[in-house]
Amino acid sequence: MTHPWLPNLSSKEDILKAMGKTENDLFSDVPKELMIKGELSLPHARSEYEVKMRLRELKDKNVELKYPPFLGGGVCPHYVPEAVKFIIGRSEFYTSYTPYQPEISQGILQALYEYQSLMAEILDMEVVNSSMYDWGSSLAEAVLMAFRINGRKKVIIPELINPLHEEVLRTWTEPRGIQLVKVRPNEEGTLDLDDLSRKLNGEVSSIYVEQPNFYGILEDNLETVVDLARKLKVVTIMGVNPLSLSLIKPPGEYGVDIAVGDGQELGIPLNYGGPYMGIMAVRWDARLVRQMPGRIVGKTKDENGRQGYTLILQTREQFARREKATSNITTNEALMAIANAVYISLLGKNGFKELGEEIYKRSHYAMRKIVKELGYSRKFQGDFFEEFEINLKNYDKVHNALLRHGIHGGLKLSDTSSLLCVTEVHSKKAIDEMVSVMKEVM
Amino acid sequence: MWRQALWDEPLIFEINKTGSSRQGIMIPKEDIEDDVSIPDSLRRKEIDLPELTENEVVRHFVRLSQMNYGVDTGMMPLGSCTMKYNPKSEELAQTITEDYHPLQDESTVQGTLEMVYETQEWLKEVTGMDECSLQVPAGSAGELAGVIMMRKYHLGKMSHKDEMLVADTAHGTNPASASMGGYKVVYIKSNEEGLVDVDLLRSTVSERTAGFMLTNPNTLGLFEENIAEISKVIHEKGGLLYYDGANLNGILGIVRPGDMGFDVVHLNLHKTFGVPHGGGGPGAGALCAKGEMARYLPYPIVKKADGKFTLYKPERSIGKISSFNGNIGNVARAYVYILGLGKEGISEIARLSTLATNYLIYKLKDSNLELRSPDRPRKHEVVFSAKRIYDETGVSALDIAKGLLDEGFYAPTIYFPPIVEEALMIEPTETESIETLDMFANALLKIIENAYKNPDRLRQSPSNTAVSRLDQTKANHPSTVTPSYKVEKLRLLLKNDLILK
Numbered sequence: 001m002t003h004p005w006l007p008n009l010s011s012k013e014d015i016l017k018a019m020g021k022t023e024n025d026l027f028s029d030v031p032k033e034l035m036i037k038g039e040l041s042l043p044h045a046r047s048e049y050e051v052k053m054r055l056r057e058l059k060d061k062n063v064e065l066k067y068p069p070f071l072g073g074g075v076c077p078h079y080v081p082e083a084v085k086f087i088i089g090r091s092e093f094y095t096s097y098t099p100y101q102p103e104i105s106q107g108i109l110q111a112l113y114e115y116q117s118l119m120a121e122i123l124d125m126e127v128v129n130s131s132m133y134d135w136g137s138s139l140a141e142a143v144l145m146a147f148r149i150n151g152r153k154k155v156i157i158p159e160l161i162n163p164l165h166e167e168v169l170r171t172w173t174e175p176r177g178i179q180l181v182k183v184r185p186n187e188e189g190t191l192d193l194d195d196l197s198r199k200l201n202g203e204v205s206s207i208y209v210e211q212p213n214f215y216g217i218l219e220d221n222l223e224t225v226v227d228l229a230r231k232l233k234v235v236t237i238m239g240v241n242p243l244s245l246s247l248i249k250p251p252g253e254y255g256v257d258i259a260v261g262d263g264q265e266l267g268i269p270l271n272y273g274g275p276y277m278g279i280m281a282v283r284w285d286a287r288l289v290r291q292m293p294g295r296i297v298g299k300t301k302d303e304n305g306r307q308g309y310t311l312i313l314q315t316r317e318q319f320a321r322r323e324k325a326t327s328n329i330t331t332n333e334a335l336m337a338i339a340n341a342v343y344i345s346l347l348g349k350n351g352f353k354e355l356g357e358e359i360y361k362r363s364h365y366a367m368r369k370i371v372k373e374l375g376y377s378r379k380f381q382g383d384f385f386e387e388f389e390i391n392l393k394n395y396d397k398v399h400n401a402l403l404r405h406g407i408h409g410g411l412k413l414s415d416t417s418s419l420l421c422v423t424e425v426h427s428k429k430a431i432d433e434m435v436s437v438m439k440e441v442m
Numbered sequence: 443m444w445r446q447a448l449w450d451e452p453l454i455f456e457i458n459k460t461g462s463s464r465q466g467i468m469i470p471k472e473d474i475e476d477d478v479s480i481p482d483s484l485r486r487k488e489i490d491l492p493e494l495t496e497n498e499v500v501r502h503f504v505r506l507s508q509m510n511y512g513v514d515t516g517m518m519p520l521g522s523c524t525m526k527y528n529p530k531s532e533e534l535a536q537t538i539t540e541d542y543h544p545l546q547d548e549s550t551v552q553g554t555l556e557m558v559y560e561t562q563e564w565l566k567e568v569t570g571m572d573e574c575s576l577q578v579p580a581g582s583a584g585e586l587a588g589v590i591m592m593r594k595y596h597l598g599k600m601s602h603k604d605e606m607l608v609a610d611t612a613h614g615t616n617p618a619s620a621s622m623g624g625y626k627v628v629y630i631k632s633n634e635e636g637l638v639d640v641d642l643l644r645s646t647v648s649e650r651t652a653g654f655m656l657t658n659p660n661t662l663g664l665f666e667e668n669i670a671e672i673s674k675v676i677h678e679k680g681g682l683l684y685y686d687g688a689n690l691n692g693i694l695g696i697v698r699p700g701d702m703g704f705d706v707v708h709l710n711l712h713k714t715f716g717v718p719h720g721g722g723g724p725g726a727g728a729l730c731a732k733g734e735m736a737r738y739l740p741y742p743i744v745k746k747a748d749g750k751f752t753l754y755k756p757e758r759s760i761g762k763i764s765s766f767n768g769n770i771g772n773v774a775r776a777y778v779y780i781l782g783l784g785k786e787g788i789s790e791i792a793r794l795s796t797l798a799t800n801y802l803i804y805k806l807k808d809s810n811l812e813l814r815s816p817d818r819p820r821k822h823e824v825v826f827s828a829k830r831i832y833d834e835t836g837v838s839a840l841d842i843a844k845g846l847l848d849e850g851f852y853a854p855t856i857y858f859p860p861i862v863e864e865a866l867m868i869e870p871t872e873t874e875s876i877e878t879l880d881m882f883a884n885a886l887l888k889i890i891e892n893a894y895k896n897p898d899r900l901r902q903s904p905s906n907t908a909v910s911r912l913d914q915t916k917a918n919h920p921s922t923v924t925p926s927y928k929v930e931k932l933r934l935l936l937k938n939d940l941i942l943k
């Protein structure tokens with residue numbers, strides 16, 4: 001027997017003979033009664049061509065949409081340039097491991113350092129780690145960090161938090177006895193500051209704000225939130241869509257302690273759920289940096305005085321500290337961080353801004369058209385980026401009509417509410433067509 | 443002779459020296475009225491980002507990639523990491539994942555859901571468990587989910603349990619996950635042979651024991667032959683048995699966690715099931731459970747009903763560990779891997795990886811590397827101690843690792859597990875040919891010989907890599923630590939008066 005991935009399959013007997021052993025000798029320590037008897041119920045081995053045909057068969061069972069879906073909710077459709085795919089496909093990166101041996105891994109170390117640096121500029125924060133899993137888990141880790149820092153158990157979150165992020169946060173923090181307290185939105189859909197000041201007190205460990213929030217709405221009073229929190233030594237955590245930071249104020253400008261988010265919108269495909277790219281950053285403050293989970297790359301010199309990069313501050317990590325580590329995270333999303341680095345580098349100063357403006361414009365165009373031509377209203381009136389909510393009479397009816405036309409509309413928030421996402425992959429033609437189909441079923 | 447590329451590659455911020463306006467992507471523009479703009483109170487100031495064209499960006503990162511080493515470059519015997527070859531056909535799988543949104547209507551992604559469903563079924567079969575959730579993005583996330591499942595299970599039974607037992611050979615993630623899940627960690631010391639000390643276990647288990655987290659084969663590469671007894675001891679006190687199956691390579695096709703008495707197990711699809719490691723990630727995990735525990739798994743899980751595939755939430759699910767459906771892009775790669783090997787190939791994985799490990803032991807038997815329980819066969823990996831070499835020559839496990847880099851190999855995992863002094867943890871995997879195994883063994887033998895002949899030279903290695911040993915003190919010291927370009931700029935501005943305090 002031979003197999004294209006198993007070089008020693010045909011020489012097993014020769015190798016065993018050289019060693020003076022039998023295969024049974026190698027497994028003599030496995031109790032006989034526990035061993036698998038008979039065959040595993042798995043398919044027969046397939047050739048690459050057959051695998052390809054099987055994948056084609058599966059793809060044919062998916063619906064081929066006419067346009068990328070108008071769906072967001074934490075991750076959004078965007079165009080991923082070939083240059084990004086090409087670089088992360090370089091097998092020196094793609095098939096490497098965490099750079100435990102820095103001398104032979106300078107490539108990935110510098111690339112990750114550049115990711116940290118580019119993201120640091122976008123967030124306006126000094127220390128960025130080389131990735132968590134996704135937004136939800138970054139948020140959970142940030143809340144646990146705050147708990148380790150001040151030992152308090154109450155955490156304030158907005159009512160308009162992305163419910164998926166909230167769910168992850170609950171799963172991760174419930175065992176530590178963390179209690180979540182919600183702040184109401186005002187008519188604009190931004191944080192109700194009166195409600196917030198009522199709930200904020202010396203028992204609160206951290207406050208989390210999302211920018212933009214789940215409804216796409218831009219919080220416009222974060223200076224006050226950060227001020228209030230700082231007076232009570234409450235750790236401030238800000239969740240951001242990094243793409244929106246092409247236009248709006250970054251977390252660093254507000255002086256928040258921790259920033260989290262997802263890099264998916266910067267060069268990573270939708271991947272039906274992942275891989276994505278958990279962002280985590282902190283201010284230049286030892287107390288925060290020492291509690292930060294995950295890998296961090298730093299700059300140094302080698303023995304010959306040549307510039308080099310290496311993993312730093314590793315005493316925070318599980319292999320060194322075990323149960324006292326800042327987190328259990330090991331495998332992360334490093335290659336996705338490099339995708340972010342390449343994409344941001346390609347966009348550059350101007351492209352980043354242009355992209356943000358184009359998305360801002362298109363999403364406002366779509367919202368206005370829907371409001372004007374269909375007479376639908378929005379629940380909250382605040383300004384938004386990329387995503388917006390509309391009230392319609394019957395979500396299902398509209399959704400099904402759109403699907404019949406090969407268009408995937410927004411996310412169902414309730415029977416009468418939809419959250420739409422419009423980006424640079426949604427042309428004016430696609431938006432117009434969506435609106436005219438919606439009109440037909442009004 | 444092997445020599446790694448060395449480019450004097452500037453930081454991406456420092457390539458464009460003219461400050462001229464360049465851009466690497468053309469943004470599509472629509473001609474729509476633009477009387478909208480961000481309110482001034484929210485508008486951001488200038489951002490310092492590079493300005494480069496596409497070709498400049500591509501060349502920069504290609505040069506960086508040439509100063510890196512992957513398993514496509516050469517053997518990476520990193521113990522506990524399972525650096526096997528990642529078949530190229532895995533890339534075909536992206537066609538059914540890449541452009542699909544995780545919240546898309548299920549009726550539009552039936553083919554993708556079918557792939558996830560089949561993967562779940564196959565993983566159930568190879569682990570002997572009743573249900574698998576692919577929602578966990580990596581092994582550690584699986585462990586955390588598993589610990590939270592155990593917690594929820596015990597709370598539901600109104601039993602107050604606050605201790606998690608962990609073998610002292612365990613990966614650092616086990617105790618870290620247990621403590622994140624709210625448990626006090628109690629270590630079970632290994633016996634002389636390097637196995638769980640069952641008597642010690644028996645006397646440690648109590649009503650307070652929530653469970654026992656164990657790897658089998660353990661991180662020394664040894665199969666815990668008393669596993670049936672261990673399972674009995676834990677279960678008798680109402681505890682649960684957790685299997686750290688990050689690495690199933692040593693038993694895949696031989697024996698299944700479900701048949702050994704484990705209640706919950708996580709797998710790393712990025713180790714055993716061929717998903718590339720990407721320089722640290724992304725991976726993909728699977729969390730599988732048996733009997734009642736299956737009802738606690740994180741969701742969504744794909745189920746099949748009336749010929750349709752849907753996402754569902756188990757009755758007592760702990761909820762979500764990651765925001766969406768799990769790292770499905772990588773689940774699809776594992777799908778291709780399993781399909782390409784088939785039942786015939788899968789049944790050979792443990793046989794061939796075990797063969798490779800024991801062959802290396804055989805080749806190295808006359809070296810001064812020492813082995814606990816030398817007569818016991820190893821499974822997918824082996825941990826040698828270089829203590830004797832260190833005592834006799836001053837050459838440490840670290841120096842040996844660096845010496846291997848100069849020979850064109852990646853280094854083994856070193857100083858892990860912590861119970862072995864000067865540990866060299868070697869995992870060759872089933873995808874290294876006998877010729878490569880011989881070359882690796884010979885390189886290691888040569889290095890040991892040199893440790894006795896010319897130890898100073900080894901202590902100065904590596905010299906064939908892009909850079910030599912790095913100054914870790916400078917890298918980590920509060921007054922010199924530099925984690926970003928932003929900090930570099932601040933240091934210049936403040937004339938180095940920037941201390942991390």
Ligand SMILES: Cc1ncc(COP(=O)(O)O)c(C=O)c1O
Pocket residue numbers: 329330331522523580581582583613615657686688689710725
């Ligand atoms: C034995 C063992 N357990 C757990 C893990 C953690 O898995 P992951 O890196 O996917 O989080 C690893 C690998 O890193 C491992 O080798």
